[in-house]
Amino acid sequence: MSAAARAFALRDAGLPGSYVLPIAAETSQARALAGYLARMSRTIDEVIVVDGSPPQVFADHARAWGDFVRHIPPAARTPNGKVGGVMTGVDEAAHERVIIADDDVRYRRAELKQMLDLLDDHAVVRPQNYFHPLPWHAQWDTARSLLSRVAGGDWPGTLGVRRSVLRSAGGYSGDVLFENLELVRTVRAAEGQEAVPLGLFITRRPPDARHFLSQRVRQAYDEWARARRFAAQLAIAPALVICGIPLAFALAAAAIVAAEIGRRRSGGRKYFAPAASLWAPLWVAERAVTAWIAIGQRLLRGGVRYRNGRLWSAATSERALRKKVAAIMAAGSAAKAAGI
Structure with missing residues (x-):
């Protein structure tokens, strides 16, 4: 600079x-x-x-x-x-x-x-x-x-x-x-x-x-970086097909309760209206569908659309990053010690 x-x-x-x-x-x-x-x-x-x-x-x-x-x-x-x-x-x-x-x-x-x-x-x-x-x-x-x-x-x-x-x-x-x-x-x-x-x-x-709707699949694709969450989201739709309406009501109630806990944490009630928690079942339903669309985007199209191209990777794994960053920092320390 x-x-x-x-x-x-x-x-x-x-x-x-x-x-x-x-x-x-x-x-x-x-x-x-x-x-x-x-x-x-x-x-x-x-x-x-x-x-x-x-x-x-x-x-x-x-x-x-x-x-x-x-x-x-x-x-x-x-x-x-x-x-x-x-x-x-x-x-x-x-x-x-x-x-x-x-x-x-x-x-x-x-x-x-x-x-x-x-x-x-x-x-x-x-x-x-x-x-x-x-x-x-x-x-x-x-x-x-x-x-x-x-x-x-x-x-x-x-x-x-x-x-x-x-x-x-x-x-x-x-x-x-x-x-x-x-x-x-x-x-x-x-x-x-x-x-x-x-x-x-x-x-x-x-x-x-319009922009919000265009981001639905892209945000679901992000979860490729967090395998356990993604697996849980993928499991929702098949579970509902198998178990039907009783499970749907149970999941909706659980989503509302969890969202309300989040709303009340750390002073959130001042910033989030009570009705916000009631939207949680709709978001869960959205993700149950868009997670499977994200699977299709990856397998059939080589990734999700981003501006004028496609991105295949959601994020680098923590294990790979630790290895990569350790190598970069070690090289930097060696160069500094050598006065380069």
């Missing part, structure tokens, strides 16, 4: 951290994000927008945001385009503590500070998103979040990471679909500690209904 870039990053006395927003938009988001990015630039020391948009859209973004954020193209393109943007931002960041966020995430100062404080003692932080506003399809997806809160935590559109740990691991793979899981697993493979603060709630703007 150049001296000029560091001077730009540290021009204001905001919270000591870097905020990285990877984006690749077919149409300009200049007006939609201008107010939020301007506020972020006054709140945190450095805001980096890594923009993989087409040239005309990139230029429009540069005109709108270039005076108060670092607006740069990705240094490398990856099959999962977000990963190339994230790693470019992490490499360019002036700070050790980095917050990565999608363009639909909306932080406030208090939440940024909590994230940065957690990064003092953890290498990666996975907070909790909640949708605002809440159209019907966001309520549907909220049920997924509530169930996740009782099964290891949600997978939000934002993470915090210590720059040195991720870079020492060689970054994370851009060839996988479930990129957040890949990043977290990579940091853990580098012996970094993960924090999952269920009580740290970050607002997220919901997608439109």
Whole structure:
């Protein structure tokens, strides 16, 4: 990172951290994000927008945001385009503590500070998103979040990471679909500690209904990376065919109870409406179908569609990552000892 870039990053006395927003938009988001990015630039020391948009859209973004954020193209393109943007931002960041966020995430100062404080003692932080506003399809997806809160935590559109740990691991793979899981697993493979603060709630703007529907199979495909969960989801439809209505009512009741437990954990009732738990059976039914479609996508089409291509792997196994990261870190230590 150049001296000029560091001077730009540290021009204001905001919270000591870097905020990285990877984006690749077919149409300009200049007006939609201008107010939020301007506020972020006054709140945190450095805001980096890594923009993989087409040239005309990139230029429009540069005109709108270039005076108060670092607006740069990705240094490398990856099959999962977000990963190339994230790693470019992490490499360019002036700070050790980095917050990565999608363009639909909306932080406030208090939440940024909590994230940065957690990064003092953890290498990666996975907070909790909640949708605002809440159209019907966001309520549907909220049920997924509530169930996740009782099964290891949600997978939000934002993470915090210590720059040195991720870079020492060689970054994370851009060839996988479930990129957040890949990043977290990579940091853990580098012996970094993960924090999952269920009580740290970050607002997220919901997608439109068409985009939400287009993600149903893709999200099911993510579960190839978590074999036990995927097997359980695949088992739902055959079990219902065999056992019929009694099992359907039992599963629906169990889903509602589990979602309600998730809603009540760590202050969730303030952010999740009581009706959100009632959507859980619908989400379970969705996953019972889309899990089998994901099987077909992998076996018949070589992976799930992602933008203009297909991705075969959901995420690298933890065992493989430990081996890979250990080799990278050992090579790095040897090079440092040799003065290379």
